[in-house]
Amino acid sequence: MQEPVFSYVPGTSFLHTLDPRTKLAAVMLLGILVFRTESFFGIGVIFALFIALASFTGLPTGIFFRAVRPMLLFIIFIFLAQLFFTEGKVLASFWILQPSIEGLQNGLRLSARFILLLLFAALMTASTDPSAITCGIERILRPLPLRWLGVNSYELATMMNISIAFLPLLFERVERTKAAQASRGMYFGRNPFHSVPALVIPLIRGIVRDAEELALAMESRGYQGTRRTSMHELLMQKRDWASLFALVFFAALLLRF
Amino acid sequence: MPIILENVSFFYSKNTPLETAALKDVNLRIEKGEFVGILGEKGAGKSTLIKLFNGLLRPDSGKVTVDELAPSSKEVKRRIGMVFQQAADQLFCRTVYEEIAFGPLNFGYSKKETEERVFEALEAVSFDRSMLLRDPFSLSGGEMQRVALAGALALRPEYLVLDEPITGLDPGGKKEILDTLKKIKDQGTAVITVTHNLKGFFPLLERIVLIREGRISFQGSRKEYLETENVPLPPVTSMMRELKARGVPVNPAIFTVEEALEEILRVKSLLEKEKAEK
């Protein structure tokens, strides 16, 4: 079995016991911080924070690699785009490509940011029961006037949660379709008009079919999209407020640098 | 000229903390025209093994050759037809015709040649011409699987490799696929199938390869397999073995319910005759 990306690893660490809302807020805050931090020193400090939290939690290192791997191509693409399309002092010249020093710095910074974001997201999902995440999102969304949009906070939370859970299945499906088409002699990259439909159509069909089946399965188990009474209503504890405070303090300190 | 694997090992995510040794030191030889079953538990490495045949995966050590060619060559993709379990994951055309023609067109055959091959493949999977204009997505699971099979056959492969081709099909769909595979084998194409459905496949298999945790733990004829301890067997064969162990003088080398019935009736009349003689 291929291990799923962004999966939950049960445990009893400090992070595991935090309220899901604390962790959601922390990930958002860290996301802002990561994209606000310009210096490599600052990014290094945030990375150190990640290492500290991760080792503290005792999660297997594998899950973090798995979180980054599916996005690796995207990250490399971003890196290269920055490298070659940023104006600045030219490093070297290959044909029409002229990587610049500024481009190298921008590229490194931007890819480090995306990687950090993925790592913190993985840290949250690994230390939080998925149903608790749904609960947390739902509680955060509850005050919003979502009714106007024809959805309620519980529906939206469930939707977000399912999307996360389905991601790994999607990657698996892509691999399967690629193998099947390559076996019929298709070469990717030679003619996109030819190869893109051969990949995308089975993919979309598969997703639609999965979604229909999931909807039926959910309905037959009593899901109606309305807010249900939760088994345990969430409660913010002292340690949640303390953690959030510590994080805000850390962010403020780092941004002052 | 066969498919040969020499000391092949394969790792997923090599040199990362996620490294998984999927195949370890595999030696295997598959001859033309054989019907081979690749058995093993989930995660044993069966799907990984067959993806090495046509170059979808490359071994980390050891060597794979197909009729003395490197598996990454395009010619090997033509000689080895591959069909995966989820036929729906490969269908994308609007008609069955286009779907079957996809392979031959990729290989640059002319329109006329392609058409000939499509008709031939269609017949091999026992569909009639009215099928050609149908929408592949409107078909049943078994029918989709046959379209996928026809798509592979349209390349006139020398080896047909299948990954769990009948898993998840209804009994009718299963039987259709099994009958088709038997016919294909009788026409001289080697059929290599990954399966854990021993009930359906065992009567067809000539040679068996059993994989355990990435290693080949058995490889030989069906007869040799039956003489081996601790291997998975079709339920009816296990039952016949048990009957024999409990003193009923049956022949345990039996793979289908029909054969079992016949054998038990034979023994019954034998015993009755003995009794009468006493």
Ligand SMILES: Nc1ncnc2c1ncn2[C@@H]1O[C@H](COP(=O)(O)OP(=O)(O)O)[C@@H](O)[C@H]1O
């Ligand atoms: N894409 C992949 N990435 C990482 N590990 C994989 C991948 N595919 C399979 N594996 C691992 O390789 C081993 C063999 O898998 P597989 O060949 O699919 O087994 P089988 O087909 O016999 O069920 C398993 O341990 C599985 O977890």
Ligand SMILES: [Mg+2]
């Ligand atoms: Mg498999």
